[in-house]
Amino acid sequence: MAVQFMFGVPVPVTTPNPKPTPEADNGIWSLYVGDLDPKVTEADLVDKFRLIGPIASVRLCRDSFTGDSLRYAYVNFFTLLDASTALWFLNHKELKGKPIRIMWSQRYPLARKTGIANVFVKNLHPSFTSAQLQTMFSTFGKILSCKVAAENGKTKGFGFVQYDSEQSAMAARNALHGTLVKGKKIYVSKFVKKSARTVTPGEAMKASLQGQNKNLFIARAEQKEIANCHMEKLKAESLPLKNSTHPVHYSSFQSLGKDLIKQRKHSNTGNQSFVGNPLRASKMKTTLSKSHYSSAESKC
CATH class of the missing domain: 1.10.8 (Helicase, Ruva Protein; domain 3)
Structure with a gap:
């Protein structure tokens, strides 16, 4: 098994089994675009993604009462090649000064909701980004979603990696748990929903x-x-009380x-x-x- 060094950490290079490509909906290939700045509009998304290829449609999801952006959208392409290229080149790139997160639109997001093949990573260096997290974990399999949690532009020191298979998630946990990344020993474990956690x-x-x-x-x-x-x-x-003897x-x-x-x-x-x-x-x-x-x- 070949080994490469990433951020100073030896990482085994594995060749994941090929997975079928996402299914097209009526010939349209859809991407989910999240972590958007509240000021991002449909026009901003069109300007960002049309450089890759012809866009079928763009839908920015908004609150039905206030009309405010829900900070995620769907960008649809006519071809698989254009959609894959947009996912590869634009994921974690900045739009209005904020990195965006792109993944294939999932019509049946059961795996994401149940935590299957989802990895939790903590004790990350404050400068560690979502793009670096994806680069480090992509060696072990196909990543559906990857994110370092942040608030007001500052990372919280933890993140999540969603694979397309439980085998890839286990391989990443076994290889990277306890390794030093940018001088900090990272913690990698299976993601467990808060409602299912037990108290030690x-x-x-x-x-x-x-x-x-x-x-x-x-x-x-x-x-x-x-x-x-x-x-x-x-x-x-x-x-003393008056008249008291x-x-x-x-x-x-x-x-x-x-x-x-x-x-x-x-x-x-x-x-x-x-x-x-x-x-x-x-x-x-x-x-x-x-x-x-x-x-x-x-x-x-």
Whole structure:
């Protein structure tokens, strides 16, 4: 098996099995053109693609209510040769300063929707483009679609490669996963839809700890609120009452303060009877309220 170097990475050269060409719809060969700038018009597309050959038609898809561009279109040619040439030479080229993405129009996009033969690539260098991604992965088979995710002109460091067969996708994963590209070790795996992903034990533990920290913060805030509330009561009731011959006793409030201090120390130890259980904290607050200041006439 021959080997060539691409971006400093040894890549085996394989000869994919020939695949049948896309079927023409009534003698018209259709290309999907995506990732368009919102300002691109039908006239812009005609000017871009007519240099390849005669165009049968161009349809820019728009919102049915607002009329705004949906940022993708279909360009139809009379011959397979012209359509293939446009796909080869214009894919990932810029139109109004933004690279466009071209692929054969799929009347039955089941493979794309189910993730079959779709590869997910992450940890890409910020300067890595969709064109470079396609060049690197095209060695392993016929690519239907290739894209590096970007936002506001900046790449997000990950992308997707859709092959025409699962065998090509597996060959690309096995050969390129863990290789260094522009000084970064890339991660290549089978694409899995978000709805079908499973949570790993590590991710579950991380989420659990985050939830416990959040509940602990809420419980401590409730403690602080209770203490501040009754400190205000203590200050207000410490004034001498007119025409009263009996001193005011504050033993219940002192006892409450001691219980709150003990409870706070208890929560800091990470005891699961309180930490991460705001419902029990709420019940405890209610119990303390009933036992220590049942004689109070009004709530804070």
